[in-house]
Structures are given as C-alpha cells and as structure tokens.
Amino acid sequence: MKRAMKLEEEKVYEAFKQKFFHWFLTYEGYDNFSSVIKELLLLLKRELMMEQVSFFMFDPLSKTFYPEAMTELETSRSPFVPSDLPVDIAAIADDEQRAIQFCEDGEYTTARIFLHLSEETIGMLQFVYPRHLPISEQLLKKIRQDFSMLFQKLRIISQGLSNEKRYERLHQFAAKIHSSMQIDNVLEEIVNTLKQVYPSFTYRLLLSHDNQHCDYLPIKTLEFDESAENMAALQAFLTGRIQLEDSISLRRSILYAPIKGGQGVYGVIQITAPYIMKFPKKEINFISLLANTAGSALENARLYEQSRRLVADLQLINESMHQLNTNLRLQDAIEFMVKQIKQSFCADEVGFFLFEGKKRKLLPGSTPFFQSRQAKKYVEFVERKLKAEMDIIFVGDADVQASPAVPVYRSLMAVPMVQNGAMKGICIVLHHKPYHFTFEMFKLLQSLIQHSTLAFMNAILREELEKLVVTDYLTKLYTRRYLDEQLKQSMRHHTFGTLILVDIDNFKQINDTYGHQAGDEVLVQVANIIRTNIRSSDIGARWGGEELAVYLPKVSLATGISVAHRLAEKVRTGTHPPVTISCGISYWKKNRLEEVDDLFKRADEALYMAKRTGKNCIFVKDYVHQYRA
Incomplete structure (x- = not known):
C-alpha cells in the first residue's frame, strides 16, 4: 500500500x-x-x-x-x-x-x-x-x-532580467529628462520612473525652498531642522552622500539619495522599502545613478530657466532704461517704474521716497497707499532697518506691528537710491502674502533701482533748471517772459481770463527807511501771499521792480476783482513792516480781437489810476470804461 x-x-x-x-x-x-x-x-x-x-x-x-x-x-x-x-x-x-x-x-x-x-x-x-x-x-x-x-x-x-530592464529604463529616463528644459517635467519623470522600477515602494522628493513644484507630485519642502526624522535627509542634502535609515521594529528601510548636479545638491529622493531591513548594494548603486541623472537634468533645467529669466530681466532693464531716457517728467518716470515693478513682481504697493536733509518726500507717481497715514508704520520700519543695517532690505515675513485697521503686508523689499556714493532716496515694495518675493526678484529690483536712480536724479535736476529759467530768483514767482508765453497760449485756447497788476505802495520809502534788504524782504512776503492765495493753474509773476502780476485763466472779471481784494487785505495784515498794494485789472474775451500787449496796456493804465487816486486801491480798465473796484 x-x-x-x-x-x-x-x-x-x-x-x-x-x-x-x-x-x-x-x-x-x-x-x-x-x-x-x-x-x-x-x-x-x-x-x-x-x-x-x-x-x-x-x-x-x-x-x-x-x-x-x-x-x-x-x-x-x-x-x-x-x-x-x-x-x-x-x-x-x-x-x-x-x-x-x-x-x-x-x-x-x-x-x-x-x-x-x-x-x-x-x-x-x-x-x-x-x-x-x-x-x-x-x-x-x-x-x-x-x-x-x-x-x-x-x-x-529575475534579478538579471530586472536589472537589465531597470537600466534600460534608466537610459530612457536619462534621454527623456535631458531633452526637457522644464523643471516640472523633470520632477514628474523622476516620480514616474520610481513608480515603474519600485512599484511596491513609497517615495517622496524632498526639495529645497527655492524650488517651485507641482502640487500633484509626492513632493515636500526640505525642512532645515534637527528633528530625528529629518536628520538623515539633511545629512544626505548637506554631504551629497546616500544615507540609510533601517528600522527593525517597523520592518522597513528608508534610503535618502541626494539629487546632485555639478554645481550643488537640489533635493533628496526618499525611498521607503517595506519588508526590507537593509538595502542591497546593487539597489543603492542603481538609485544613486538615478538620483545623479535626475540631479544633472534638474540642474540643466534650472540653468535654462535661470538663463531665460536673466534674458527677460535684461530685457526689462533695457526697456525700462530706454523709456526713462526719453526725458520723461519725474512723475511720469515714477509712474512708469511703479507699473513695471507691479507687473514684474506682482507687487501690491510701490513707493519712491526722496531724502531732503532729515526729511523724506514721497515722490508723485507712487501708489496711493503710501499717501495714507497707514503707510507710516511701514516707512518707519524700513527707516529703522536702514539705520541699523545701512544696507538693502529683504524681509520675507515682516512684523511691522501696524494697527488692525492697516492692511497687512508681509513681504517687503526696500532698495536705496544711491548716486555718487550718497543715498538720495529709497524704493519700498510690498505684498500681502509672506515670502512672496524671491531672492531673484530682489536682485532684479536692486538692478532696476540702480539703473533708474540716475534717470530720476536727472529728471529732478532738469525740472529744477526749468523752474530756475522761468522763476524769479528773489520772489520765486514766475518771470515776466514766462507770463507772456502763458498768456499767449491762454488767449489761443481759452475763452476768457483776468490779469491783475500789483504795485507795492511807497516801496522807495521802505528802502530809504529800513534799507534795501528790508525792502527785498517785504517784496518776498508779498510774493508769498500771492503764491498761497491763488490756484495752481493761476500764474503769479514778477513784473519788474516792486511790481508783480497775477494772471487768472478762465476767471471772470468779477471773480478777478474778488481775488484782488483778498490779496490787498492779506498784504495789509500779513506783512512786516506793514505795507499796502495797488492793483490794476484788465479782462479779455474770445469774441474781441486783441493781443497780449492790449491786455497789459489796459492793466497798466488801471494801475496808474490806482496809484494816482491815493494808492491802496483797485482799478479796472475795461475796453471802454475805467472804474474803481
């Protein structure tokens, strides 16, 4: 059986x-x-x-x-x-x-x-x-x-065939990722190759902070702390050598392979093998080859993206400088640079400040936030940092300690405007999200400000020179030549306007009594009163000697008379030693054919009558009549 x-x-x-x-x-x-x-x-x-x-x-x-x-x-x-x-x-x-x-x-x-x-x-x-x-x-x-x-x-x-197939995949992987110049494509291909070669393993890509990556990939930012679970990954990143972490109790082994290129380490591949207490040497060699291949491709992609970004940055700088060198007005130049910075860096707020002694002046063209009281905390924060560090400011998560009503801006960049070794001002850029600005953005902003500062300073000097040409040295009112030009333009483009000639009464007596310096001081006082009591569109000018002029475009005769009365009252109560003025007024309309000289002549005749009548009074010379206002 x-x-x-x-x-x-x-x-x-x-x-x-x-x-x-x-x-x-x-x-x-x-x-x-x-x-x-x-x-x-x-x-x-x-x-x-x-x-x-x-x-x-x-x-x-x-x-x-x-x-x-x-x-x-x-x-x-x-x-x-x-x-x-x-x-x-x-x-x-x-x-x-x-x-x-x-x-x-x-x-x-x-x-x-x-x-x-x-x-x-x-x-x-x-x-x-x-x-x-x-x-x-x-x-x-x-x-x-x-x-x-x-x-x-x-x-x-099985091992022989598996190795053959894996190295064939490695060859395909190398060919594919080296043909791609996109960082996201390289990272995605690393993950896909790991899935094919080690389908039963789990893995993650631990990348440094300066890597922007896809959310759908198993990628985590490499944290630079000394926690036990992070030490092996940090060691692999810092030393550029594979690190092993075996756990008998958890019945697994973890391998950390640095993604290493010729210029540095860009991250770490973390591979967790279940049921394996120790990685075989051949697996370590293969993973090392894969990681090095990935590192080389990732480095190439980064260099390519950096080169593209550098070309784009140079184009931005070149275009900006070309535009700024077209002799823009200062406000137009600032507005242009604010627009460029907001577009290039997706910034929320951009402000340019000019230092005038111990004071700062917000340049026109900056974003409206910097004109508000809420911006004061941010400007003071920058000034404190600038005073302490005397250098450029790049803050990823700013703690400004502003009031709850103030919009919170966490990312901050500030670059001084320097010319000939002297700090002329500063540019402040804000964004509400923390760590929004990258270091590459900061370097680009620094370059933009360095190149544009000269254009800004030239625009300021040019406008100051223009102002000097058309401004009287003593009174800081416009010159008579400038008044003539503006009057001609107004009579071509507007429909009416009023001219006031002003003469300081008994000016010779002031010079004889107090001296010519006191006389000049009185003249300046009267000029200041005129400048502060007319609109920005009105023109105050020095007519000659102690005579001044005010042209009011698109202002009726009645309004012009009212302005003259207000000026006379302000001068009478606001000068020291006290003086009075006499005014001669003339008026023009579009439908009456006349020249600038006719307007001047009638105003001069009216002033003559005011002086003859007893001074400290106002006369109007119309086309036909002459009367006291």
Whole structure:
C-alpha cells in the first residue's frame, strides 16, 4: 500500500515538473521575482491539490521571514502567516531532520519547508492541505531539494532580467529628462520612473525652498531642522552622500539619495522599502545613478530657466532704461517704474521716497497707499532697518506691528537710491502674502533701482533748471517772459481770463527807511501771499521792480476783482513792516480781437489810476470804461 502511494506521489510530482517545464518555456515575466513565484505557487497548488501555498523570503539582518507570494485560500479561513518560528532559523534550515515541520489545525495540516542552499537560508515554503491528503515527508524533502535550487536560480534570473530592464529604463529616463528644459517635467519623470522600477515602494522628493513644484507630485519642502526624522535627509542634502535609515521594529528601510548636479545638491529622493531591513548594494548603486541623472537634468533645467529669466530681466532693464531716457517728467518716470515693478513682481504697493536733509518726500507717481497715514508704520520700519543695517532690505515675513485697521503686508523689499556714493532716496515694495518675493526678484529690483536712480536724479535736476529759467530768483514767482508765453497760449485756447497788476505802495520809502534788504524782504512776503492765495493753474509773476502780476485763466472779471481784494487785505495784515498794494485789472474775451500787449496796456493804465487816486486801491480798465473796484 505504501509502495503504491509512493509511486502515485512520484507520478503526480513528475506530472507537475512536466507542466512546470512547459510553463517555464512559455512564461515571459521573469524580471518580476514576486510574479514568477506567485505563478509557480499557483501551479504547485493546483497540481498537488493544496489549500494554500505561500513563500516567505528570509531576511538575514533581522532573522525574520516576510511574505513574498501567497495563493488565495479555497475556504474562508484566514491566511496563515508564521509568527512562532524558532530563533535558530539558519541551523534548522541546514538540518535535514528539522528542515520540515508540521502543524495540525483541525481538518488541515500545515507543512513548513525551510529552503537552504550553499550555506544560505533562502526562505520557507508553506503548504496548507487537508489532513486526508496523502503527502509524505519523502515528497516534501524532494520538493525542498528541488525548490531550494529552483528559487535560487529564479532569483538570479529575475534579478538579471530586472536589472537589465531597470537600466534600460534608466537610459530612457536619462534621454527623456535631458531633452526637457522644464523643471516640472523633470520632477514628474523622476516620480514616474520610481513608480515603474519600485512599484511596491513609497517615495517622496524632498526639495529645497527655492524650488517651485507641482502640487500633484509626492513632493515636500526640505525642512532645515534637527528633528530625528529629518536628520538623515539633511545629512544626505548637506554631504551629497546616500544615507540609510533601517528600522527593525517597523520592518522597513528608508534610503535618502541626494539629487546632485555639478554645481550643488537640489533635493533628496526618499525611498521607503517595506519588508526590507537593509538595502542591497546593487539597489543603492542603481538609485544613486538615478538620483545623479535626475540631479544633472534638474540642474540643466534650472540653468535654462535661470538663463531665460536673466534674458527677460535684461530685457526689462533695457526697456525700462530706454523709456526713462526719453526725458520723461519725474512723475511720469515714477509712474512708469511703479507699473513695471507691479507687473514684474506682482507687487501690491510701490513707493519712491526722496531724502531732503532729515526729511523724506514721497515722490508723485507712487501708489496711493503710501499717501495714507497707514503707510507710516511701514516707512518707519524700513527707516529703522536702514539705520541699523545701512544696507538693502529683504524681509520675507515682516512684523511691522501696524494697527488692525492697516492692511497687512508681509513681504517687503526696500532698495536705496544711491548716486555718487550718497543715498538720495529709497524704493519700498510690498505684498500681502509672506515670502512672496524671491531672492531673484530682489536682485532684479536692486538692478532696476540702480539703473533708474540716475534717470530720476536727472529728471529732478532738469525740472529744477526749468523752474530756475522761468522763476524769479528773489520772489520765486514766475518771470515776466514766462507770463507772456502763458498768456499767449491762454488767449489761443481759452475763452476768457483776468490779469491783475500789483504795485507795492511807497516801496522807495521802505528802502530809504529800513534799507534795501528790508525792502527785498517785504517784496518776498508779498510774493508769498500771492503764491498761497491763488490756484495752481493761476500764474503769479514778477513784473519788474516792486511790481508783480497775477494772471487768472478762465476767471471772470468779477471773480478777478474778488481775488484782488483778498490779496490787498492779506498784504495789509500779513506783512512786516506793514505795507499796502495797488492793483490794476484788465479782462479779455474770445469774441474781441486783441493781443497780449492790449491786455497789459489796459492793466497798466488801471494801475496808474490806482496809484494816482491815493494808492491802496483797485482799478479796472475795461475796453471802454475805467472804474474803481
């Protein structure tokens, strides 16, 4: 009977080996060891009529088994995973007597077959089968002998094919990422290659702060702190060498591979391998090659993007300087630069300040926020930093401590306007989000301000020179020549206007009594009163000697008379020594043909009558009539 059973077992096993031979010749996925073993176990289960067949790989570091492949159970029983294995695994696997162990569990028998070859424990086959199934220990020993050699060879074949396929993928990966000049594409390809090569592993890309990356990729910013979980990643980033972090308790191993280029390290690839207590050397070498290839491609992409950004920055500077050198007015130049800065840096607020001694002056063209009281805290913050550091200011998260009503601006850049070694002013740029401005933006702003400062200073000097040409040195009122030109333009483009000639009464007596310096001081006082009591569109000018003039474009005669009365009252009460003025007024309309000289002549005649009448009075010379106002 036993002889018959033995022959039957041999017959079944021989049939299994024949089918295995045919399967081996037709199967093509040998590069995936787990898939090969799973197919082999399914064949073994079917041919030997097992309930479940499992294979557990042996980890020599922790001396534990982890599941490599397992067939499904035919019943609703839970899969059996060994947890009570003896400590001396290697000794048991090498011992013919103890290499096969049995365990009875109700209707089922569990057989553990420890595989061993050339002083190396390979793993364990586990059979779960009905107790009535006639499987002898002799057959299990035969299976142990055959499968020890088979698993070893399959592993070698699988590893060889897997390595070949992985290096082929590495070659494709290198070709693909080096053909891309987009950082996001390079990062995405790194992740896709990791998915293909290590489908059962988990991984992340730990990148430095200056990398902008896609949200849909497993990417995290590398934190520069000394926490235990971050130390290995930091070591890899700082040293440029692979770091390993093995955890026996968590049954995993973590590898940190630096993404290294020729000019530096740009991040770290974190790979977590489940069930592996120690990365094999060949895996470390492959991951190192992949990381270095990625680092080189990432560096090329960064350099390409930097070069494009540099070209764009140079174009911006060139276009800005070209526009500024077209002799723009100061306000137009500031408005242009504010627009350029807001567009280029997506800034919320831009302000230009000019230093005049210990005072600061907000230049026209700055954004309206800097004209408000709320901006004071930010300007004072910049001045404190500037006084303490005497350098450029770049703050990613500013703590200005403004009142709750003040808009919160967290990102701040401030660049001094320097000419010939002297600080002429400062440019302040704000954004409400923290860390909005990059260091590249800051360097570009610095370059823009350095180049534009000369244009601003030239515009200021040009406008001052223009003002000097058309301004009387003593009174700071306009010159008579400028008044003539503006009157001519007004009579061409407007429909009416009023001219007031002003003469200081008894001016010679003031000079004789108090001296010419006092006389000049009185003249300046009267000029200041005129300047502060007329509109910006009106023109106050020095007519000659102690005579002054005021032209009021688009102002009626009645309004002009009222202005003259107000000036006379202000002069009478606001000068020291007190003086009075006489005024002569003339008026023009579009429908009456006359020249500028006619308007001057009538105003002069009216002033003459005011002086003859007794001074400190106002006369009007109309086209026909002359009367006292």
